[in-house]
Amino acid sequence: MNLDFSSMPQYTQLFINGLIMTIELTIISVAIGAVLGLIVALMKMSSVKILSFIGSAYVEIIRGTPLLVQILIIYNGLPQFGIKFPGFVVGIIALSMNSAGYVAEIIRSGIQAVDPGQMEASRSLGMSHSMAMRYVIIPQAIKNILPALGNEFVVMLKESSIVSVIGFADLTRQAEIVSSVTYRAFEPLIIIAFIYFIMTLVFSRLLSKFERRLRTGDTR
Amino acid sequence: MIRVDNLHKKFSNFEVLKGVSLEVKKGEVLVIIGPSGSGKSTILRCINLLEEPTKGDIYVEGEKINDKKADINKIRQKVGMVFQHFNLFPNMTAIGNITLAPIKVKKMDKKTAEDIAIRLLKKVGLEDKKDAYPVKLSGGQKQRLAIARALAMQPDDAFRCAHIRAGPGDGQGSLECHERTGE
Numbered sequence: 001m002n003l004d005f006s007s008m009p010q011y012t013q014l015f016i017n018g019l020i021m022t023i024e025l026t027i028i029s030v031a032i033g034a035v036l037g038l039i040v041a042l043m044k045m046s047s048v049k050i051l052s053f054i055g056s057a058y059v060e061i062i063r064g065t066p067l068l069v070q071i072l073i074i075y076n077g078l079p080q081f082g083i084k085f086p087g088f089v090v091g092i093i094a095l096s097m098n099s100a101g102y103v104a105e106i107i108r109s110g111i112q113a114v115d116p117g118q119m120e121a122s123r124s125l126g127m128s129h130s131m132a133m134r135y136v137i138i139p140q141a142i143k144n145i146l147p148a149l150g151n152e153f154v155v156m157l158k159e160s161s162i163v164s165v166i167g168f169a170d171l172t173r174q175a176e177i178v179s180s181v182t183y184r185a186f187e188p189l190i191i192i193a194f195i196y197f198i199m200t201l202v203f204s205r206l207l208s209k210f211e212r213r214l215r216t217g218d219t220r
Numbered sequence: 221m222i223r224v225d226n227l228h229k230k231f232s233n234f235e236v237l238k239g240v241s242l243e244v245k246k247g248e249v250l251v252i253i254g255p256s257g258s259g260k261s262t263i264l265r266c267i268n269l270l271e272e273p274t275k276g277d278i279y280v281e282g283e284k285i286n287d288k289k290a291d292i293n294k295i296r297q298k299v300g301m302v303f304q305h306f307n308l309f310p311n312m313t314a315i316g317n318i319t320l321a322p323i324k325v326k327k328m329d330k331k332t333a334e335d336i337a338i339r340l341l342k343k344v345g346l347e348d349k350k351d352a353y354p355v356k357l358s359g360g361q362k363q364r365l366a367i368a369r370a371l372a373m374q375p376d377d378a379f380r381c382a383h384i385r386a387g388p389g390d391g392q393g394s395l396e397c398h399e400r401t402g403e
């Protein structure tokens with residue numbers, strides 16, 4: 001066994017660049033995914049049959065196929081039809097679209113978890129459906145949605161490593177680069193595993209703190 | 221005035237209401253008593269169109285409400301409803317529960333709505349709980365808050381339909397549907 005980290009420090013900048021890329025990609029993807037996801041969720045809950053069908057189909061397809069396959073379809077498949085994006089854009093498109101499928105379910109279940117009696121009480125007071133949504137249901141649903149959305153961010157932080165296969169210069173890709181120049185595979189991988197671990201640990205902790213505050217806010 | 225004419229309600233194959241007719245005049249108090257699960261709440265829910273009647277007609281102030289052309293949001297403002305489980309808004313204080321609909325639906329300004337709310341809270345003996353959230357209220361206090369919330373929408377001429385919960389061991393729920401003027 002020969003473990004030698006001595007050649008690693010000179011690549012610190014590469015790891016940092018990769019780390020920044022990973023965080024950027026995750027933030028952008030989850031943000032776009034949240035907006036798309038909200039639209040998909042609203043479609044899925046719509047009383048208009050065709051919209052609700054499209055919303056449901058989107059969620060099923062995204063959640064029923066591997067992320068890697070989704071990425072490869074966009075990166076390798078679409079160019080066959082003349083649609084070609086640079087790796088960075090493909091990464092964002094694929095992760096956003098993927099995230100949207102999961103976020104849509106988070107939003108839908110967060111809204112549906114609100115006691116139906118709340119909608120009835122609002123309607124009995126003369127509010128329209130959309131007023132009731134806006135002033136009564138959504139404010140309560142947010143408490144269910146935010147923690148799950150934070151969780152989606154943590155998941156995406158890790159899952160985003162998959163974009164390295166299409167040459168996206170994220171943290172994982174940087175480890176491969178370092179590995180190819182140093183002929184050392186184990187060390188760079190252990191380094192990035194450690195970085196991923198610390199990141200998810202920190203975010204998860206922050207999240208559960210935030211979640212506790214949301215919950216105590218409920219029983220003021 | 222509320223008039224219910226030959227009201228039928230079916231949940232899939234389960235017929236709960238088989239031709240209920242009743243009439244409540246202004247100032248009258250009607251109490252419907254029946255075994256648990258006999259359909260008392262269902263009658264009230266139909267009068268608020270929270271359930272769609274399978275058959276029959278419901279008139280509020282002479283206007284047929286189970287009609288495609290009826291403006292249901294307008295009618296509901298005239299028919300106050302206190303739910304069996306109260307359905308208070310857990311994320312709002314007592315006063316917030318009362319003022320939400322007057323402010324948003326009737327476009328009342330906040331000050332006026334709060335004045336009305338305070339007056340109603342006084343009436344139901346909850347003045348000191350105006351800033352309390354529903355979780356901090358006892359069952360009876362929740363019920364009184366729910367009554368105040370329903371009343372806030374019709375300060376001058378109002379119908380109210382209220383569930384009064386059965387006492388423990390009573391075995392039978394009882395229900396009041398009454399109409400009141402103003403104070």
Ligand SMILES: Nc1ncnc2c1ncn2[C@@H]1O[C@H](COP(=O)(O)OP(=O)(O)OP(=O)(O)O)[C@@H](O)[C@H]1O
Nearest residue numbers: 231236255256257258259260261262263304392393
């Ligand atoms: N949405 C629904 N779907 C199917 N069945 C329902 C539904 N709502 C009510 N029921 C049934 O209709 C019957 C009447 O219910 P309802 O709530 O009107 O009873 P109730 O007389 O108010 O009883 P309680 O005194 O216990 O409040 C019950 O048997 C109930 O199971």
Ligand SMILES: [Mg+2]
Nearest residue numbers: 260261304393
């Ligand atoms: Mg009942």
